[in-house]
Amino acid sequence: MIRKISTTIAAAAFMLTAVPAYSQDAEQARTTYRIEFLKLKAGQQERWIELGEKYFGPATDAAGQKQPDVHYLMSGPWDIMMVMEMPRGMAMLDSHNPPERAAFRAAFEKVAGGKEAAEKLFAEDDAIVTESMVLYSHTHP
Numbered sequence: 001m002i003r004k005i006s007t008t009i010a011a012a013a014f015m016l017t018a019v020p021a022y023s024q025d026a027e028q029a030r031t032t033y034r035i036e037f038l039k040l041k042a043g044q045q046e047r048w049i050e051l052g053e054k055y056f057g058p059a060t061d062a063a064g065q066k067q068p069d070v071h072y073l074m075s076g077p078w079d080i081m082m083v084m085e086m087p088r089g090m091a092m093l094d095s096h097n098p099p100e101r102a103a104f105r106a107a108f109e110k111v112a113g114g115k116e117a118a119e120k121l122f123a124e125d126d127a128i129v130t131e132s133m134v135l136y137s138h139t140h141p
Contacts (some may be wrong), residue, residue, distance in 0.1 A: 028141035039082040039131035045079065048128050055111055055121055065100060078133075087103040090136070104120035 040048055052070070060067055068084040092098045105118070112118040 010062070030089065030138040030141060032086040032136065032138045034084045034086055035135045035137060036082045037078040037080070037133045037135075038129050039077065040079045041128055041130055044128045046113070048080070050127070051121065051125055051128075055108065056125075059104060059108035059111045062111060063103040065104060086136075087136070 025030050038048075057067060058120050066087075068082040070083040071083070072077060073081055084091050087100065088098075092100060109118040109122075112121050
């Protein structure tokens, strides 16, 4: 019995020597995404689109960020799916106020016409969205 176990361990150790040393290779960059699903109040999709076109989209451009891909879902419990690239990957979650968020909020305030107007628009957007869910994903190079 001990001989079988020793043989099995030796065989496994030999197989591991044949595996390429991937950890020594430089890891290729991945693209990380934030995927947000939204459920909107009935009859509010047009207003949500208007807010995006008039405020959120221009603020995203002004902040020098990529626009999210917006998908209007035709089945399932969600109305909208937005896919947003995270330029620094999960490191963007290491801060309560990452530079990307700060840049967007500053740009949004300018587009909205001031801090108070921006807060009202954020509140309106929050009132339109009745439920949301966020997932994170990445690609493999």
